Amino acid sequence: VLLRGQSSRILLAMLLAIVASIATILAVPTRLDYYVLDQGDLGHYKLGEESSWILSTRELDNVECKGVLIVAAAPRRVDPKYLAPINRCVESGASLVLYGPPEFVVGYLEDLGIVAHYRGEVFNPLNTARERVVVAYLEGGEAAPFYIYSPYSISVEPARGDVALEPYGYTGPLAFIDEVPNELYDVGEPLGVLPVAYILRLGDGLIYVFTARGVFTNNLYDYNSKLLRELASGRKILVYQAWVQEELVLYFKILLYTPRGISPYYVVATTLLSIMVAVYVVKQIRGG
Amino acid sequence: LMTKLAGAWLAIALIVLLAIFREAVAASYTVEDCAYLLAVLEKVVDYALVADSRGLELSRMLLEVPISPRVAQLHRESYLAIISYYDVLSRIPTGRVSFSELYLLTVRLDAISSYARSLQTCSHDPESSHAMRARVELKLLRLKQLILDSMRSIGSDLLEVQVEDRVYEPGDYIALNIKAPDGCRLREVSLYHGLRLINRVDLNCTLQDCIALVKAPTADQVEDVVKTEGIAKFLLQVEAACGEAHVKAYRFISVQYQRPQILLDAPTVVSRGEKVNVTIHSEIGGLRGVLLAKCGVNESVVANFTQLDGSQLIELEVDRPHFTPGYCVLKLCVNATSKTLPQCIERSIMVLPRYPRVSIIALQTHLTATGVFEIAVQTERGLNVRVKGSALAFVAESSGVEEHTYTIFTPLPVATLDIEVSIEDPRGWYDTYVHRERVIVVNALSLTALIVAGFLAITALRERERVFTIILKTGGVRVGRRLREAVKKAGELLISFKLGLGSKVAELYYDLVEKLGGRLPEVHETLREHFYVVVEPLVKSELVKRLMKRFMSIVEKDLYSPRRQSVEEAEEIYEGVLSAVEGSEQ
Numbered sequence: 066v067l068l069r070g071q072s073s074r075i076l077l078a079m080l081l082a083i084v085a086s087i088a089t090i091l092a093v094p095t096r097l098d099y100y101v102l103d104q105g106d107l108g109h110y111k112l113g114e115e116s117s118w119i120l121s122t123r124e125l126d127n128v129e130c131k132g133v134l135i136v137a138a139a140p141r142r143v144d145p146k147y148l149a150p151i152n153r154c155v156e157s158g159a160s161l162v163l164y165g166p167p168e169f170v171v172g173y174l175e176d177l178g179i180v181a182h183y184r185g186e187v188f189n190p191l192n193t194a195r196e197r198v199v200v201a202y203l204e205g206g207e208a209a210p211f212y213i214y215s216p217y218s219i220s221v222e223p224a225r226g227d228v229a230l231e232p233y234g235y236t237g238p239l240a241f242i243d244e245v246p247n248e249l250y251d252v253g254e255p256l257g258v259l260p261v262a263y264i265l266r267l268g269d270g271l272i273y274v275f276t277a278r279g280v281f282t283n284n285l286y287d288y289n290s291k292l293l294r295e296l297a298s299g300r301k302i303l304v305y306q307a308w309v310q311e312e313l314v315l316y317f318k319i320l321l322y323t324p325r326g327i328s329p330y331y332v333v334a335t336t337l338l339s340i341m342v343a344v345y346v347v348k349q350i351r352g353g
Numbered sequence: 354l355m356t357k358l359a360g361a362w363l364a365i366a367l368i369v370l371l372a373i374f375r376e377a378v379a380a381s382y383t384v385e386d387c388a389y390l391l392a393v394l395e396k397v398v399d400y401a402l403v404a405d406s407r408g409l410e411l412s413r414m415l416l417e418v419p420i421s422p423r424v425a426q427l428h429r430e431s432y433l434a435i436i437s438y439y440d441v442l443s444r445i446p447t448g449r450v451s452f453s454e455l456y457l458l459t460v461r462l463d464a465i466s467s468y469a470r471s472l473q474t475c476s477h478d479p480e481s482s483h484a485m486r487a488r489v490e491l492k493l494l495r496l497k498q499l500i501l502d503s504m505r506s507i508g509s510d511l512l513e514v515q516v517e518d519r520v521y522e523p524g525d526y527i528a529l530n531i532k533a534p535d536g537c538r539l540r541e542v543s544l545y546h547g548l549r550l551i552n553r554v555d556l557n558c559t560l561q562d563c564i565a566l567v568k569a570p571t572a573d574q575v576e577d578v579v580k581t582e583g584i585a586k587f588l589l590q591v592e593a594a595c596g597e598a599h600v601k602a603y604r605f606i607s608v609q610y611q612r613p614q615i616l617l618d619a620p621t622v623v624s625r626g627e628k629v630n631v632t633i634h635s636e637i638g639g640l641r642g643v644l645l646a647k648c649g650v651n652e653s654v655v656a657n658f659t660q661l662d663g664s665q666l667i668e669l670e671v672d673r674p675h676f677t678p679g680y681c682v683l684k685l686c687v688n689a690t691s692k693t694l695p696q697c698i699e700r701s702i703m704v705l706p707r708y709p710r711v712s713i714i715a716l717q718t719h720l721t722a723t724g725v726f727e728i729a730v731q732t733e734r735g736l737n738v739r740v741k742g743s744a745l746a747f748v749a750e751s752s753g754v755e756e757h758t759y760t761i762f763t764p765l766p767v768a769t770l771d772i773e774v775s776i777e778d779p780r781g782w783y784d785t786y787v788h789r790e791r792v793i794v795v796n797a798l799s800l801t802a803l804i805v806a807g808f809l810a811i812t813a814l815r816e817r818e819r820v821f822t823i824i825l826k827t828g829g830v831r832v833g834r835r836l837r838e839a840v841k842k843a844g845e846l847l848i849s850f851k852l853g854l855g856s857k858v859a860e861l862y863y864d865l866v867e868k869l870g871g872r873l874p875e876v877h878e879t880l881r882e883h884f885y886v887v888v889e890p891l892v893k894s895e896l897v898k899r900l901m902k903r904f905m906s907i908v909e910k911d912l913y914s915p916r917r918q919s920v921e922e923a924e925e926i927y928e929g930v931l932s933a934v935e936g937s938e939q
Contacts, residue, residue, distance in 0.1 A: 190384045191418050238411060239393055250389035252481040256396065 097315055098140040099165060099282070101306055102322060106214070107279055109304055111286040112136060112293075116302035120319060121310075125150040130270070131158035134297040136281060137305040138165040142172035147308045152177070156268030162296060164275035167217055174274070177267070179230055180222040187216040187259055187276075188248065189240040198285070199277075201261050203234045211292045214279025216261045218242045230274065234262025383419040387475040390424070391485050394431065394469060398492045401435055402499075409439040424471045430464035437461060438496070452603055453545070456588050459497050466490055511537070512602035514591050520584055520607045521569040524691050527606060529565045529591070531556075537595035539563050544570065544606070545588040546578050569608045571691035579694065584609050613637055613693040615661075617685045617700045623671045624705045625678055625784065631656075631667045633685060638662040642687035646675045648704070652684075661687065671704055678706035678784055706784035709733050713774055715790055724764055724796030728772065730757045736776050736783070743771040766800035769793055858911040858923040862904055865927055869934070880909055894937050900930050 095102040101113030116136070119125060125135075135151055155161050163173060167183040174181045189199045197215045211234075221230050241256040243249070250256070265272040273296060279285050281293055293302065309316045384390060393415065400408025412432040420428045441458055444450045469489040476482035515530040533539050542565055544552040551570045556563055570587065572579075579585045589604045618632040631644070640661040643654050653675050656667050681704050686697040715728035730738050740759045742748050747762045763770060769791060776786045863873055869891050874883040884905045892898050904926045911918040 190386055190389055191414075238407065239396070241389065241392070247477075249386050249477050250392055251478065252388065252392075252485055254392075256389075256392050 095315070095318070097309070097312060098278075099138040100309060100315060100319075101304055102315075102319060104283060106284040107140075107282045109136075109138070109282060111283050112281050112302075113304055115290075116304050118319070119303050119305045119307055120316075122147060122150045122307050124307075125154050128154065128159075128303070130154040133301045133303050134160045134162065134293075135303045135305050136162045136293075137173075138163070138280075138282075139169045139308045140166060142168045143308045144311070145176050147310070148173060148176060150307075151305060152267065155270035155272060158269040160270055160296065160300070161272045162275070162281070162293075163272055164213075164277055164280045166278055167219070167276075170274060170276060171219060174221075174230070177228055177265075179228060179265075181219045181230070182222075184218040184220050185242045185244040185246060185254075186248070187218050187236060187240050187261060188243055188250075189236055190250075191237070191239050199236055199240060199261070201234050201236050203262070204232070209291065211280075212285045212288045213261055213275060213277035214282065214285055216275075216277035218255075218259055218261070219276050221263075228265060228267060230263045230265050232260035232262070233264040233273065234275070235260055383421050385421045386477075387421070387424065387472040388477060388482050388485070390420070390428070391469060391472040391476065391482055391489070394465070394472065395485055395489050395492070397432075397435060398465070398489055398496065401438055402492055402496060404439075404442055406439075409436065412436050412439075421475070423475055424468065427464060427468035427471055430461070431468040434458070434461040434464055438500075441500075452590075452601070453588075455500050456545075456603075459500050462493060462497055462500075465493055469493075511595065511600045512591055512593055514589075514602045514604055516589065516604050516606070520609050522692070523569055523571045523608060523610060525569045525608075526566045527569055527589075529563075529567060529589075531558075531563045531565060531591055533563070533593045533600075534595070537593045537600065539591070539593045541592050542567050543590045543592070545590065546570075546575060546585065549578060551575060551587065569606065572610055572694045573689035573691060575610075576689040576695055579610050582610060582612055582694065610694050611692075612696040613640060613687060613690070615640070615685060615687060615696060615698055617683060617698055619669075619683055619700055619702055621701070622703045622705065625676060625707045626670075626672050628668055628670050631669050631683065632664060633658070633661060633667065634664045635661050635687070637690075637693065639690065640687045642685065644669075645684040645686065646681055647684060648675075648677045648679060648681040651677075655683075673781065676704050678704050680704075706786075707782070708786045709736055709776060709778065709783045711776055711786060711788070713788055713790070715772065715792060718793045718795075720795045720797070722797050723762075724794065724799060725760060725762045726792075726794060728759050728761065728774075728790075730759070730774055730776075732757075732776055735780070736778055739775045739777070741773045741775075746770045746772070763794050763796060764799055765794070765796060766803050767793070767795050856908070856911050857920045858918050859908045861920075861923045861927045862908045865901075865904065865930055868931070880905060880912070892934075894933060897930055897933050897937070900926055900933065904930070 095108070096105060097103055098105075098107040099109050101109045101118055104110045119128075119135070133154070135154065137148075137151060151159075151161060163170060171181050171183060187199060192199050198212050199214075199216050200210045201213050201216070202210050216236070236259045238258050239256065240259050241250050241254050242259065243251075244254050245251045261276050263274040263276070265274060281289055306319060309319055393411075397408050397411050397415070399405075400411065412435045415432050416429060416436075437458055441450055441454060466489075469486045473479055473482045473486040511534055513532040516527060521527060529542060531539055539556040539558050541556055542554045543550060544567060551574065552568065554565060554567050556565055558565070567589070575585070584607045587606045587608060589606050591602045591604075593600045614636045616632075616634040618634070620629055623629050633644070638661070641659050642657075642661065644656040644658075644667065645652055646655045655669055655675050658665060658667075681702050683700045683702060684697060685699075687695065689695040709732055712731040713728065714731075716726075719726040728740070730740070732738060738757050740748050740750070740757075740761075742761055742763075745763055745765055745768065749760045749762075750757060761770070761772070770793075772790045772792060774788045774790070776783075778785070866873065866888060869888070871887045871891050874880060874887075878886070884902065888901055888905070889898060892901060904923065907918050907923055907926070910916070
């Protein structure tokens with residue numbers, strides 16, 4: 066009976082639309098690797114809970130660079146415009162931890178003028194604890210081992226400028242590069258200790274490059290949190306998420322959240338605004 | 354609620370099972386990549402060749418790694434041998450290594466060769482892995498050479514031992530020409546395989562030069578240590594007493610061992626109870642052994658022979674307890690002789706069962722009035738006959754010693770029944786015979802009952818087709834349980850649709866009809882039908898009739914046309930009718 070009234074129907078539809086739009090934003094799946102709201106294996110949910118988020122390129126301009134360690138990882142090659150502010154900050158003394166798929170890491174290095182090539186996945190079948198997790202050691206071998214997920218090998222061409230990539234972390238002695246991509250050892254494939262972490266000096270800062278898809282991701286965060294603290298050396302940890310702007314819905318969702326959970330101010334403000342618009346529209350229709 | 358609880362429980366159980374499965378998968382992880390294991394082995398042998406301690410560390414680590422069961426044993430033996438190598442290597446400078454230990458090490462290193470071969474075989478690309486395996490074996494030879502060099506430095510050069518360098522036959526005499534320095538007395542010659550002493554000969558030479566004869570071990574003497582055909586290496590140790598010191602010299606002796614050529618000929622298919630001829634043939638005479646039969650898991654001796662010479666015919670009765678129907682294996686095993694190692698060969702035979710004479714009389718299709726039909730089974734006396742039917746088939750035996758008649762009843766209108774007839778022999782002479790038959794049975798009585806019931810149900814539902822449709826929509830799955838309530842609800846629902854879903858105009862019209870003393874429209878009535886059947890006969894005045902007809906058409910337009918009608922006009926007619934009726938009454 067209520068539905069017979071044209072105006073009531075519109076009002077109801079508007080309210081439903083508002084609730085649905087908010088609910089949709091909240092319920093949008095967070096499945097995006099290296100995204101701070103993603104609780105999957107390659108998400109940054111755990112890292113995000115214990116660090117601050119950088120959501121736009123401008124935010125880094127207001128940061129005291131010498132006192133921060135930036136963690137940057139993305140599921141694909143990112144537009145250099147999102148990465149330029151990081152490099153400026155590193156040159157001013159910040160440290161940067163870089164990892165992710167080869168497209169992202171090799172692409173980032175290319176933007177810095179370093180020519181690197183992807184050689185193949187790194188396997189160590191003797192690491193039986195978890196699939197595709199490889200134990201690695203920092204140079205010197207005195208520090209505790211750390212874990213990397215789905216590592217790969219790169220070859221780096223000799224440096225032509227000031228920037229040079231130096232090996233910094235290695236696998237155990239029986240890892241191999243799967244140059245013929247079949248996840249099996251083929252005769253002639255390199256077997257032995259393989260570099261999977263590099264260090265790079267840029268201005269006054271340092272870049273730690275891990276050639277692996279996961280280092281401080283959810284699946285390994287608990288194991289590697291000590292390494293993160295060592296790399297940070299008491300500095301503030303920032304998770305760089307400005308690249309999420311390329312995924313508009315997920316970016317809107319991240320804006321609704323804080324590192325401690327959903328922001329109530331955003332939700333209340335959005336809901337009130339939506340209801341006001343709805344009421345105005347309904348009145349206009351009735352008046353017409 | 355119960356459905357939801359059950360669903361939730363099922364989901365939780367599924368998650369738990371998945372978790373357990375994942376754990377099980379994780380727990381059962383083994384390294385299966387044979388090519389990788391071969392590359393690792395080569396790396397470790399490389400380290401061992403240059404006495405790099407990383408080889409020892411890796412070997413210890415590799416012992417802990419779960420490996421594919423196909424090569425696990427050889428993997429373990431190989432890395433234990435490498436660990437022993439490092440151990441011996443560390444003790445050589447101190448002189449605390451015995452010759453026997455070094456000799457044993459060379460034997461143990463052979464496991465690496467076998468391991469490399471197995472890895473090549475199970476590799477995903479055996480052709481390419483061949484090169485790796487060849488490299489490993491080459492490096493292994495160099496490793497053995499290192500050990501042999503160490504052995505030479507340990508053996509005494511005080512004794513001069515000359516022995517013909519050839520491959521001996523088992524039982525051959527090996528002539529040794531031994532020269533000892535003055536002041537030494539030759540004591541004995543010992544023959545070892547690994548650490549095991551095979552033979553010892555006392556030397557009774559009074560002179561410093563001595564010729565001794567040592568017998569090469571016969572095959573039956575070493576059958577428990579020499580497992581494969583081919584050349585076996587033995588260590589010859591010559592011992593002399595020089596004053597209070599004992600001096601030893603060592604030499605290797607090669608002996609060739611073979612297995613005897615034997616043949617077993619038997620028919621491939623036999624029936625239980627038959628007598629069959631089995632022929633055994635041997636190229637050499639004097640063999641002793643047994644003929645075994647293996648049916649299922651039971652293995653038993655069916656014949657012994659003590660002097661097999663040339664061809665021998667054995668008559669076998671294929672019957673219980675040695676033979677049971679099915680796939681069996683005849684296994685001929687001969688003992689080791691002085692010249693030949695033990696040997697077993699197998700031949701498979703199929704033993705067919707022995708069945709009694711049986712005749713089963715049963716039709717494929719039974720058209721019955723009451724679902725009862727019979728089958729007859731004729732067989733020999735003294736056998737147990739049993740008949741079983743599938744679900745809803747009831748079997749009763751009626752009579753018989755040789756001929757058994759079974760009455761089967763099914764209440765189903767049309768059924769496909771599986772009937773199983775089994776005939777057992779309590780004496781065990783015959784094997785149990787089972788015959789299965791699928792028959793179609795039509796029960797005219799229950800079929801008629803079903804048709805009548807169906808007809809009645811359809812007739813009853815036809816009357817309420819529309820109601821039934823609404824019930825399905827509104828009542829959902831609870832229709833059957835709450836049919837009565839649902840029918841009532843559906844009727845009410847239909848009326849509210851019929852009366853116009855909140856149309857103000859319609860409400861006024863129906864109110865007026867009720868005030869005039871008429872009833873509201875039924876579900877099946879259109880507004881116009883209702884007017885002619887109910888409203889028109891109620892009023893006498895032509896004016897009121899015209900007003901009501903106009904009112905009805907306004908309601909029709911309001912309900913069924915896209916444009917809403919003026920409520921004011923309806924109210925005017927409403928008032929007009931009421932006043933006209935009151936005027937006429939007065």
